[in-house]
Amino acid sequence: xxxxxxxxxxxxxLPWLPVSISDCHLLAKSWFxxxxxxxxxxxxxxxxxxxxDSAAIQRRAQELNKRLRAPVKAFxxxxxxxxxxxxxxxxxxxxxESLISLTRRDDGNISMKLKSxxxxxxxxxxxxxTPAPVTVVCVQLVRPLLAMSQLLQRQVEQLxxxxxxxxxxxxxxxxxxxxxxxxxxxxxxxxxQSHREDFMAKTLPLLQHDTPSFNADLQHLYATIVAHGNxxxxxxxxxxxxxxxxxxxxxxxxxxxxxxxxxxxxxxxxQSANGKLDTARAKMADRASEQQPRAxxxxxxxxxxxxxxxxxxxxR
Amino acid sequence: xxxxxxxxxxxxxLPWLPVSISDCHLLAKSWFxxxxxxxxxxxxxxxxxxxxDSAAIQRRAQELNKRLRAPVKAFxxxxxxxxxxxxxxxxxxxxxESLISLTRRDDGNISMKLKSxxxxxxxxxxxxxTPAPVTVVCVQLVRPLLAMSQLLQRQVEQLxxxxxxxxxxxxxxxxxxxxxxxxxxxxxxxxxQSHREDFMAKTLPLLQHDTPSFNADLQHLYATIVAHGNxxxxxxxxxxxxxxxxxxxxxxxxxxxxxxxxxxxxxxxxQSANGKLDTARAKMADRASEQQPRAxxxxxxxxxxxxxxxxxxxxR
Numbered sequence: 001x002x003x004x005x006x007x008x009x010x011x012x013x014l015p016w017l018p019v020s021i022s023d024c025h026l027l028a029k030s031w032f033x034x035x036x037x038x039x040x041x042x043x044x045x046x047x048x049x050x051x052x053d054s055a056a057i058q059r060r061a062q063e064l065n066k067r068l069r070a071p072v073k074a075f076x077x078x079x080x081x082x083x084x085x086x087x088x089x090x091x092x093x094x095x096x097e098s099l100i101s102l103t104r105r106d107d108g109n110i111s112m113k114l115k116s117x118x119x120x121x122x123x124x125x126x127x128x129x130t131p132a133p134v135t136v137v138c139v140q141l142v143r144p145l146l147a148m149s150q151l152l153q154r155q156v157e158q159l160x161x162x163x164x165x166x167x168x169x170x171x172x173x174x175x176x177x178x179x180x181x182x183x184x185x186x187x188x189x190x191x192x193q194s195h196r197e198d199f200m201a202k203t204l205p206l207l208q209h210d211t212p213s214f215n216a217d218l219q220h221l222y223a224t225i226v227a228h229g230n231x232x233x234x235x236x237x238x239x240x241x242x243x244x245x246x247x248x249x250x251x252x253x254x255x256x257x258x259x260x261x262x263x264x265x266x267x268x269x270x271q272s273a274n275g276k277l278d279t280a281r282a283k284m285a286d287r288a289s290e291q292q293p294r295a296x297x298x299x300x301x302x303x304x305x306x307x308x309x310x311x312x313x314x315x316r
Numbered sequence: 317x318x319x320x321x322x323x324x325x326x327x328x329x330l331p332w333l334p335v336s337i338s339d340c341h342l343l344a345k346s347w348f349x350x351x352x353x354x355x356x357x358x359x360x361x362x363x364x365x366x367x368x369d370s371a372a373i374q375r376r377a378q379e380l381n382k383r384l385r386a387p388v389k390a391f392x393x394x395x396x397x398x399x400x401x402x403x404x405x406x407x408x409x410x411x412x413e414s415l416i417s418l419t420r421r422d423d424g425n426i427s428m429k430l431k432s433x434x435x436x437x438x439x440x441x442x443x444x445x446t447p448a449p450v451t452v453v454c455v456q457l458v459r460p461l462l463a464m465s466q467l468l469q470r471q472v473e474q475l476x477x478x479x480x481x482x483x484x485x486x487x488x489x490x491x492x493x494x495x496x497x498x499x500x501x502x503x504x505x506x507x508x509q510s511h512r513e514d515f516m517a518k519t520l521p522l523l524q525h526d527t528p529s530f531n532a533d534l535q536h537l538y539a540t541i542v543a544h545g546n547x548x549x550x551x552x553x554x555x556x557x558x559x560x561x562x563x564x565x566x567x568x569x570x571x572x573x574x575x576x577x578x579x580x581x582x583x584x585x586x587q588s589a590n591g592k593l594d595t596a597r598a599k600m601a602d603r604a605s606e607q608q609p610r611a612x613x614x615x616x617x618x619x620x621x622x623x624x625x626x627x628x629x630x631x632r
Contacts, residue, residue, distance in 0.1 A: 044458060134448060150529070155515055
């Protein structure tokens with residue numbers, strides 16, 4: 001399952017996108033390779049994933065489409081084309097016949113059923129998402145979110161310091177008899193403690209109606225941190241799993257940001273960016289926009305209309 | 317396992333404390349009830365937990381201490397007394413004979429072995445921590461961290477707005493010919509974009525040596541958010557698990573902050589605080605300080621020296 005190993009690094013670079021399937025609102029990451037995919041979903045109560053390689057896709061396609069006799073590559077492009085708009089939250093539907101429905105099963109799994117049309121015949125697909133391993137949740141959510149919180153906390157402190165310096169400057173002007181041309185321009189002196197308390201009291205209730213959970217600023221910060229983490233990850237000589245880490249290794253931010261990803265030794269060089277914000281931003285934009293083109297870009301090679309010509313090749 | 321149900325709410329109120337066992341640095345939460353405990357550990361690569369009720373503790377104590385014939389209550393206080401200082405990162409050892417060692421096992425589990433002395437005889441204990449369910453990781457880390465990031469992001473935005481208002485005021489003073497008594501008091505105009513880029517470029521590398529991962533400010537914010545969440549949780553009429561939620565439920569911050577905790581219906585009224593910062597802060601302090609007293613506070617009832625008197629009652 002090489003594709004799956006690599007897919008973890010590809011997924012790590014992707015933002016968590018809000019998606020809505022069957023009136024169920026989730027955050028999603030989806031990676032579609034050449035003939036493999038990796039989907040991550042979360043409602044913040046749990047996290048689900050499905051990793052499928054070429055062989056597994058072939059088997060399931062056979063089970064769901066008895067008459068299908070085509071190789072994976074012949075219908076995978078169509079699967080991407082139909083599934084990706086939904087899984088990236090872009091909402092657009094490639095064709096009106098395509099339908100994706102989500103079901104939460106009693107066993108705690110999530111099933112996404114896809115009904116489409118390929119070569120003039122119905123094409124069925126099902127994503128079977130099961131609870132993700134804790135290590136995946138840590139890599140994709142806990143570690144980045146912890147680093148984000150630390151960075152933002154520091155930024156809050158720094159801005160607080162800047163505000164107090166502004167107040168000192170303002171105070172000096174006033175003491176020298178300076179006056180404002182408009183009274184309303186006068187600001188209150190910044191008091192960190194009281195400001196934070198006031199902010200919390202006012203903002204906590206407001207956030208109750210805040211959607212999506214992962215706004216653009218946070219997605220951007222997530223991308224920056226993940227890119228920075230992968231840069232350090234590339235530099236690490238040993239790329240083992242947690243158990244292989246020296247017991248003296250501190251779980252400090254570097255490891256939080258960039259510790260080796262357990263059970264995903266897949267190379268990251270191609271996927272990762274350097275720690276600079278601009279690069280990270282560019283990459284963020286790339287990733288976000290990539291998701292859409294990825295499906296369509298594969299069309300020239302294997303357009304969804306192409307199979308119609310060799311209908312016999314696909315279905316019997 | 318009532319105690320375990322309640323323990324989840326008790327744990328949620330606790331801060332993530334940095335602990336160091338056998339040169340292994342982790343973040344930990346531990347709850348010790350009357351004769352039950354719940355331990356959560358994370359190195360941010362994975363999360364482990366062990367929940368033990370009275371019966372399970374009795375069985376293991378028997379296995380590890382063949383000659384032990386005492387009821388749980390007779391030795392549980394001693395177990396708390398020996399284990400809690402380590403699990404709360406307070407470092408202090410109740411007695412020099414007590415030793416706790418941590419081993420990461422190949423199966424991905426964590427084993428903490430405790431050797432102590434009770435009633436003049438060696439007393440052994442083992443914590444068997446296995447990877448925590450994803451739902452627990454979501455409740456204890458993902459949801460609070462996501463809410464923390466959102467709050468901090470908003471605070472950064474608000475402080476940026478304040479800085480720009482200060483600049484407008486300063487600009488007005490200057491335009492009216494005001495001058496500074498000391499040149500060094502002059503500040504540069506705040507430019508959000510460039511400031512953020514500069515901050516990221518400077519802070520990301522610095523954070524590499526940042527420990528612990530969960531500093532006091534973040535622990536405080538964590539406690540505030542969790543307390544706010546539990547307040548809303550108490551107000552919720554239905555207290556089911558994820559699957560029972562109406563599919564139309566938005567995964568927005570209210571649910572992120574306060575959605576019903578899957579598989580932990582334990583009552584929260586006693587544990588939770590209202591959303592106000594002061595109360596949350598007070599509770600935070602309570603929780604943090606509680607951990608220590610909890611073990612010692614049980615001493616008067618059953619001091620570790622007491623068993624010596626009825627040595628026969630403990631060991632045969």
